[in-house]
Amino acid sequence: MSRSACLIFNPVAGQGDPEQDLAIIRALLEPEIDLDVYHTTAEVAADKLAELAVKRGVEAIIVSGGDGTLSAAATAVVGTDIPFGIISRGTANAFATALKIPDTIDAACQTILQGRTRYVDTAYCNHHPMVLLAGIGFEAETVEMTDRDAKKRLGVMAYILAGLQTLRNLQSFQVQIETEDKIISTTASAVTVANAAPPSSVLAQGPAGIIYDDGLLDLTIVAPESKAGAIAATFHLLQTASSGSPVKRDDIGYLRGKQFKINTSPPQKVVLDGEIIGTTPIEVNCVPAGLKIFVPFDQAVSSTEKLEGLPNLMVESKQNSKIQE
């Protein structure tokens, strides 16, 4: 057998039968990959298991669980250059969707077997590694209201019900956002800094498309003046995200940058990749190409460079001499 990997498996994630899920994963992967399987427990989380795997110098790390498990494991793999395989078995599967990885066990395993990898950006938020997004305000309140029991019973509906409940008590706050070249002050109900985001993360969808390998973060400010305005703004974000056009409402703003320092008055809860990490202030810094993930063959890899066609082009490698004309 030529390939090996550490498989980190959360036995309580999602609504499926974990024993059956693991049997399917093993049946699909083990003919080609020598798997070393570790289960997460209530005490030993996926980040600890991934950290130990990195220390052992494994060839690849494959993680199977919900968004919490995938994000936690990814934090230990950021910056290591160890390929990261994603087998999503959660409620929302935002992690896989944001990174355009299939979210069925079968297709996710095929993606890993194909062995194609690409680099994606990550970020640090107050020194915590971040793959998807940091949400201030509305999103953090919604996540806090959605418990594991509700998710088991209701699935994604649990988030929607919690969202509606939060909307009923919609709070706005003063926010100050410092970028590399400006300081912005406004009133908002939600501020979201996204490295990557699935379409379902509506509050992150200010710009037309979030690019996860451009070395930049996308910040969206949602500042409705009433509950009716909040519903209209959310609907507008849904529409513009699906049509790929930028937002056009006065109560929604967005900008891109390599880093953001954000403070609010009063302090607001912060959710980072699905987990509450504390309250504002936060500082978020992009880490270009921080994570190497297995991706499907049909995923278009956007080019990071285009030089061909330029007049009198000559490109020289710094090690060798001229390599392209």
Ligand SMILES: Nc1ncnc2c1ncn2[C@@H]1O[C@H](COP(=O)(O)OP(=O)(O)OP(=O)(O)O)[C@@H](O)[C@H]1O
């Ligand atoms: N063996 C276990 N027993 C109890 N809890 C566990 C165990 N393994 C992991 N956990 C807990 O599972 C949580 C992570 O769950 P995860 O997010 O992967 O699944 P989910 O909640 O079903 O999915 P989603 O986040 O997509 O809704 C962590 O809080 C972790 O402490």
